[in-house]
Amino acid sequence: MSINFKELANKYGTPYYVYDFDYITNQYNELKTAFKARKSLIAYAVKANSNLSVIKHLANLGAGADCVSIGEVKRALKVGIEPYKIIFSGVGKTDDEIRQALEFGILMINVESAAELDRVEVIAKELGKVARISIRINPNIDPKTHPYISTGLHENKFGVDIDTAKRMYIQCKNSDNLEPTGIHCHIGSQLTQLQPIKESVQIIADLVRNLAAIKIELSxxxxxxxxxxxxxxxxxxxxxxxxQTVLETMFGLDITVVCEPGKFIVGNSGTFITKVLYEKVNGEKRFVIVDGAMNDLIRPSLYNAYHKSEVLNDNKEFSACNLVGPVCESGDFFAKNVQLPKTQHNDLVAIYSAGAYGFSMSSNYNTRGRVAEIAVENGEDRLIRKRETFEDLITLEEEFIK
Known part of the structure; x- marks a missing residue:
């Protein structure tokens, strides 16, 4: 679907994020259909884009939620995702987060260490509840992606090795307050090769079979x-x-497949639109300065991530430049040495593939309000998050001024 970025800029101002909800629908349905041969749950990774309207849209399609904070769990519950479709992951859950998750009755807590399992058991006993447990396995497989988004090697902080996991499952089996329910593996983001996925799923499928041999049956x-x-x-x-590759590794297992897509569903749905303020030249270096900044979209600054950028004008005079924002950091850039046309004040720049880890990682650095978010569905646009004002930013502070 074609989105009129200029019309939206006139209506809502800049900078802004816009998401194509029809694209999100198609991505979800494509993945759900691919797993139709087996019981499956597509648990959307809320961290990718946690806007309530995005989560609600996916809830309406039948999605569950993969959450990494109790705040994300509450977002999922607020828009109607049933507790039995919610998974709570993350390496550093607090006692209070564990307590709330148990009280909400979510599908399972995804445990990432033996110490965490001990805390869950203690808290479940205090509450008189049985905690459904999934254990995250670290298969020590190189995902062939950027090191900052790699999670499946022993040098990463996530999950436990096979031997530790076996001991933890036995602890669950022998506990009155723990129920071994699932097994989990996630080796990284932006995966473009199938072999590492196949190897990691094979490892956890084999562990499921080994556990079944000692009467630990996972669902x-x-x-x-x-x-x-x-x-x-x-x-x-x-x-x-x-x-097909995933399902082949599970041959003979009567088990529900859970998949946790985030970027796959929303990444290419989103575009960040920013406005040219000025051009300047330092020596021979050309800079295009826009009203968006690293606090709005930090991925380029954080790990030099590439986002295609396009100036929305008809100028054919291209040259190399750095596309930068107003924040007082040398790391405030969207692109370096990129070929862009000559720009004028108020020209719009589209930064693509910004639907995941864009707004959700944004901040108020330099006392900059976070930008507006817009949904486009069936050709109609609507605001799904208002642009923050200065008053929004100070509301939790001003009563304490002396």
Whole structure:
């Protein structure tokens, strides 16, 4: 679907994020259909884009939620995702978060260490509840992606090794307050090769079989997320081939597959639109300065991530430049040495593939209000988050001024 970025800029101002909800629908349905041969749950990774309207849209399609804070769990519940479709992951859950998750009755807590399992058991006993447990396995497999978004190697902080996991499952089996329910593995984000996924799923499927031999029967096998999207010219994993490969490793297992896509569903749905303020030249270096900044979209600054950028004008006079924002940091850039046309004040710049880890990682650095978010569905646009005002930013502080 074509989105009129200029019309939206006139209506809502800049900078803004806009999301194509029809694209989100198609991505969800594509993945759900790929796993139709088996019981499955598509648990949307809320961290990718936690706007309530985005989560609600996916809830309406039948999605569950993969959450990494109790705040994300509450977002999922608020828009109507049933507790039995919610998974709570993350390496550092507080006692209060564990307590609330148990009281909400979510599907399972995804445990990432033996110490965490001990805390869950203690808290479940205090509450007189049985905690449904999934254990995250770290298979020590290189996902062939950026090191900052790699999660499946022993050098990463996530999950436990196979031997530790076996001991933890036995602890669950022998506990009155723990129920071994699932197994989980997620080796990283922006995955574009199938082999590492196949190897990791094979490892956890084999563990499921070994556990069954000692009478520990699991109901869910969570293969994580991480399927890549197009930022530049990536060759992506075919969704049907992905599902078929995963299902082949589970031959003979009566178990529900859980998948946790985030970026795959929303990444290419989103565009960040910013406005040119000025051009300047330092020596021979050209800079295009826009009203958006690293606090709005931090991925380029954080790990030099590439986002295709396009000036929305008809100028054919291109030259190399740095596309930068107003924040007082040298790391405040969207692109370096990128070929862009000559710009004028108020020209719009579209930064693509910004639907995941864009707004959700934004901040108020330099006392900058976070930007507006807009949904477009069936050709109609609507505001799904207002632009923050200065008053919004100070509301939790001003009563304490002396």
């Amino acid at each position: 869910f096998i969570d293969i994580g997320g991480g399927l890549g999207i197009i930022y530049d010219d990536e060759k992506l994993i075919d969704t049907n081939e992905y599902a």
